[in-house]
Amino acid sequence: MKIRIKFTKEASVKYLGHLDIMRFFQRCFNRAGVKMVYSEGFNPHQKMSFAMPLGLGIESRGEYLDCEIADGQNLEEVKNKMNLVSGDGFHILSVRELKENACKVMAAVRFASYQILFDAAIKECAIEHSIKELHSRGSYLVHKKTKKKEQDVDILPQIINLSYQGQTLLITLRAGGDQNIKAETVASVLFDLMGIDYHREKITIMRLELFAEDLVPLEDFETIRT
Amino acid sequence: MNRKLALPDRILLSVEKPARYTGGEVNSIMKDKEHIAVRFAMCFPDLYEIGMSHLGMQIIYSMLNSRDDIWCERVFSVWPDLFQIMKEEKIPLFALESQDPIKDFDFLGITLQYEMAYTNVLAVLDLAQIPLHASDRKDGDPLVIGGGPCAANPEPLAPFFDMFYMGEGETVYFELLDAYKANKEANGSREDFLLKAANVEGIYVPKFYETAYNEDGTISHFGPKDEYIGLVPNSILKQTVEDLSDTYYPEAPVIPYVQATQDRAVLEVMRGCIRGCRFCQAGMLYRPCRIRSLDFLKKRARYLIENTGYEELSLTSLSTSDYPFFEELMDYLVNEFSDRKVNISLPSLRIDEFSLDVMSKVQDVRKSSLTFAPEAGTQRLRDVINKGITLEDIMTGSEMAFRGGWNKVKLYFMLGLPTETQEDIAGIADLSEQIAELYYDTVPKEERQGKIQITVSTSFFIPKPFTPFQWEPMYQPETYLDKAGFLNATIKEKLNQRSIRYNWHDAKTSVIEGLLARGDRRVSSIIEDVYVSGASFDAWTDHFDYDKWIRAIENAPFGLDFYVYRRREQDEILPWDFIDIGVTKEFMKKEFQNALQEIVTPNCREKCSGCGASVFKGGICFENKN
Numbered sequence: 001m002k003i004r005i006k007f008t009k010e011a012s013v014k015y016l017g018h019l020d021i022m023r024f025f026q027r028c029f030n031r032a033g034v035k036m037v038y039s040e041g042f043n044p045h046q047k048m049s050f051a052m053p054l055g056l057g058i059e060s061r062g063e064y065l066d067c068e069i070a071d072g073q074n075l076e077e078v079k080n081k082m083n084l085v086s087g088d089g090f091h092i093l094s095v096r097e098l099k100e101n102a103c104k105v106m107a108a109v110r111f112a113s114y115q116i117l118f119d120a121a122i123k124e125c126a127i128e129h130s131i132k133e134l135h136s137r138g139s140y141l142v143h144k145k146t147k148k149k150e151q152d153v154d155i156l157p158q159i160i161n162l163s164y165q166g167q168t169l170l171i172t173l174r175a176g177g178d179q180n181i182k183a184e185t186v187a188s189v190l191f192d193l194m195g196i197d198y199h200r201e202k203i204t205i206m207r208l209e210l211f212a213e214d215l216v217p218l219e220d221f222e223t224i225r226t
Numbered sequence: 227m228n229r230k231l232a233l234p235d236r237i238l239l240s241v242e243k244p245a246r247y248t249g250g251e252v253n254s255i256m257k258d259k260e261h262i263a264v265r266f267a268m269c270f271p272d273l274y275e276i277g278m279s280h281l282g283m284q285i286i287y288s289m290l291n292s293r294d295d296i297w298c299e300r301v302f303s304v305w306p307d308l309f310q311i312m313k314e315e316k317i318p319l320f321a322l323e324s325q326d327p328i329k330d331f332d333f334l335g336i337t338l339q340y341e342m343a344y345t346n347v348l349a350v351l352d353l354a355q356i357p358l359h360a361s362d363r364k365d366g367d368p369l370v371i372g373g374g375p376c377a378a379n380p381e382p383l384a385p386f387f388d389m390f391y392m393g394e395g396e397t398v399y400f401e402l403l404d405a406y407k408a409n410k411e412a413n414g415s416r417e418d419f420l421l422k423a424a425n426v427e428g429i430y431v432p433k434f435y436e437t438a439y440n441e442d443g444t445i446s447h448f449g450p451k452d453e454y455i456g457l458v459p460n461s462i463l464k465q466t467v468e469d470l471s472d473t474y475y476p477e478a479p480v481i482p483y484v485q486a487t488q489d490r491a492v493l494e495v496m497r498g499c500i501r502g503c504r505f506c507q508a509g510m511l512y513r514p515c516r517i518r519s520l521d522f523l524k525k526r527a528r529y530l531i532e533n534t535g536y537e538e539l540s541l542t543s544l545s546t547s548d549y550p551f552f553e554e555l556m557d558y559l560v561n562e563f564s565d566r567k568v569n570i571s572l573p574s575l576r577i578d579e580f581s582l583d584v585m586s587k588v589q590d591v592r593k594s595s596l597t598f599a600p601e602a603g604t605q606r607l608r609d610v611i612n613k614g615i616t617l618e619d620i621m622t623g624s625e626m627a628f629r630g631g632w633n634k635v636k637l638y639f640m641l642g643l644p645t646e647t648q649e650d651i652a653g654i655a656d657l658s659e660q661i662a663e664l665y666y667d668t669v670p671k672e673e674r675q676g677k678i679q680i681t682v683s684t685s686f687f688i689p690k691p692f693t694p695f696q697w698e699p700m701y702q703p704e705t706y707l708d709k710a711g712f713l714n715a716t717i718k719e720k721l722n723q724r725s726i727r728y729n730w731h732d733a734k735t736s737v738i739e740g741l742l743a744r745g746d747r748r749v750s751s752i753i754e755d756v757y758v759s760g761a762s763f764d765a766w767t768d769h770f771d772y773d774k775w776i777r778a779i780e781n782a783p784f785g786l787d788f789y790v791y792r793r794r795e796q797d798e799i800l801p802w803d804f805i806d807i808g809v810t811k812e813f814m815k816k817e818f819q820n821a822l823q824e825i826v827t828p829n830c831r832e833k834c835s836g837c838g839a840s841v842f843k844g845g846i847c848f849e850n851k852n
Binding site for chain 2 (some may be wrong): 012023
């Protein structure tokens with residue numbers, strides 16, 4: 001049975017890299033007594049894939065992983081057993097069975113939403129003003145460097161939603177495939193517009209959710225509700 | 227529990243692998259510090275990945291935390307990138323669990339597993355903002371206690387420690403910590419407590435002892451200072467666990483998030499070794515050889531796998547093949563874990579039919595390699611060092627293994643052993659060639675999975691305290707390199723030289739290790755000078771700076787000529803003589819004579835040689851007697 005797990009990555013586990021998280025889940029499944037399906041071959045391993053890597057230092061309440069477990073296990077029980085033996089900061093939010101022929105989790109991702117908190121020293125009205133300024137622009141180019149190429153990218157088409165309320169910035173960005181800008185990039189643009197030097201420690205980022213097409217949260221996309 | 231980290235995002239996101247410093251791992255233990263009487267910081271003075279691979283630390287951690295009034299937390303060395311930031315910003319070193327500064331703890335325990343970590347010990351104290359010298363510490367400072375195998379010669383580190391614990395941690399820690407609690411409740415001073423501690427068996431408090439020297443630099447007297455005569459013991463008795471099947475074992479060890487060097491569950495099947503290899507310090511220090519019962523191990527194996535979720539279980543000891551119930555244990559483990567996808571890894575196995583059969587069950591033959599540690603290239607020299615393995619053992623084992631499909635062989639040797647000749651060195655090349663030829667003779671062409679791959683590694687022999695070779699000199703680094711060069715050239719002349727890879731250890735590191743291993747209290751000033759000049763992580767080849775060491779040694783009254791290159795007299799007072807490891811100096815002397823006469827001493831199971839370890843009333847010394 002193929003399943004999709006939605007989990008959090010909060011507090012100190014935000015410093016863990018991708019491989020650390022994979023090892024954590026492998027062992028968490030074992031401790032919880034979840035019967036996994038292993039790959040064939042000389043070095044059998046659990047089959048696991050993650051939706052979208054999260055930068056070091058970013059928390060999340062909407063992480064996803066797909067994996068295959070042996071048939072006949074109660075998914076609510078799987079969730080509860082995993083939470084009993086999980087680590088601080090990793091909380092399993094939901095475990096759902098995937099529909100047959102569901103597409104790979106990383107291929108399903110279309111959007112990601114984030115919450116950004118600013119350093120208390122930065123004035124609310126300045127942030128509000130910079131957001132208005134950004135909205136008023138027809139385009140906003142940032143220089144983007146990848147392993148393969150360097151280019152200027154217009155970030156405005158990538159931003160689906162951007163709102164600021166109660167000192168919290170909520171943004172929804174296009175994600176997956178080529179359409180990919182970081183939440184941090186949007187924050188740094190706002191700093192530019194405010195005329196303040198950007199430093200990573202001036203913001204706290206939390207990923208809230210990952211969505212498939214039509215802004216359907218991944219936990220509801222091609223999964224079976226029980 | 228939501229823990230506040232000691233370091234802000236700004237710093238954590240600017241250093242390599244920040245999760246080394248954030249704690250919070252599965253099975254790590256949080257307590258409410260308001261209800262704790264003794265806070266103990268347990269330190270492995272190297273990087274997190276190394277320290278978290280160490281079983282001893284997990285044993286002490288779980289043992290101390292089994293008491294509600296004690297909270298034991300972990301601390302490791304900080305990598306230079308973060309070290310620099312913490313120094314600049316004056317952030318004190320903290321424990322992983324509570325993230326509190328360790329200078330506020332009651333105890334800082336530092337495990338001394340290898341000499342090349344000594345500068346890291348000073349780095350830990352320095353970064354913790356604890357005075358480097360015990361004599362400068364005041365009532366509120368933590369009590370710094372050292373333990374582990376290197377504590378067997380504590381003198382080079384003596385000024386930096388308030389106490390040393392001799393031997394195995396399971397025995398007197400609670401007695402010591404209870405004495406501390408009682409002293410605290412009675413408003414006793416640091417001095418009061420140390421005097422009590424010095425009377426706990428196995429605890430050495432260096433400040434109560436002094437050394438006098440002869441003009442030639444050798445020791446003329448070691449003992450309690452005049453004012454402490456009669457108040458503290460003259461010699462310190464090593465601690466051993468009598469019954470290893472009735473003691474603490476970490477059933478839910480902390481599981482590191484950052485991948486540890488040894489990333490698996492560890493089952494210690496026995497402690498000590500029945501074989502008396504004459505170069506091996508562990509073989510003497512951990513006498514008598516004691517086993518854990520089959521029942522104990524089966525239970526612990528199950529708990530370990532259930533509580534960690536590891537997919538690999540490693541059986542460990544100094545010589546696992548000597549575990550008397552090895553076959554039963556392996557049968558059980560293979561049965562119990564085969565459907566759970568748990569691999570069993572078996573370091574330190576003697577190669578025979580049974581072990582090959584087991585290995586083919588639990589490992590991928592095509593990927594795994596056979597390991598032999600003959601240590602010397604000729605039978606003569608193997609007799610000198612009392613390494614029981616014979617040419618026939620190696621050849622028969624290899625032949626069986628080649629038939630079973632193995633084609634990778636690792637061979638470990640030492641260069642610079644006592645009485646070594648060029649012939650002995652050439653013997654290493656001969657042996658490697660013989661194994662290669664055996665492969666081609668044994669395995670028909672059509673069945674060969676590629677060439678045979680032989681890897682020869684040599685280290686340089688370093689005489690260690692409490693071994694029959696403790697009086698022996700070492701060579702200069704250039705001489706070691708000549709030896710390695712000669713071996714390399716000899717291998718290159720062999721028919722199958724393309725199948726033999728040779729690598730050797732760093733000679734300069736070996737010489738410094740030799741200095742630290744057999745130094746006396748005066749060597750502490752060298753260690754301090756080297757640390758102050760910026761050295762740390764000497765165990766890491768890229769970080770080891772020989773020139774720094776040489777400069778510090780040049781400023782000391784006695785250097786390498788005295789401590790390392792000199793043959794010591796058998797009647798000389800050695801810096802570690804006041805420590806009683808059970809095994810007697812007389813036995814060491816007898817064994818040294820046996821070595822020179824190439825006489826093999828039988829192992830403890832065959833025949834008792836009367837080494838002295840029977841004072842500990844346990845293990846192999848009594849195995850056949852009840």
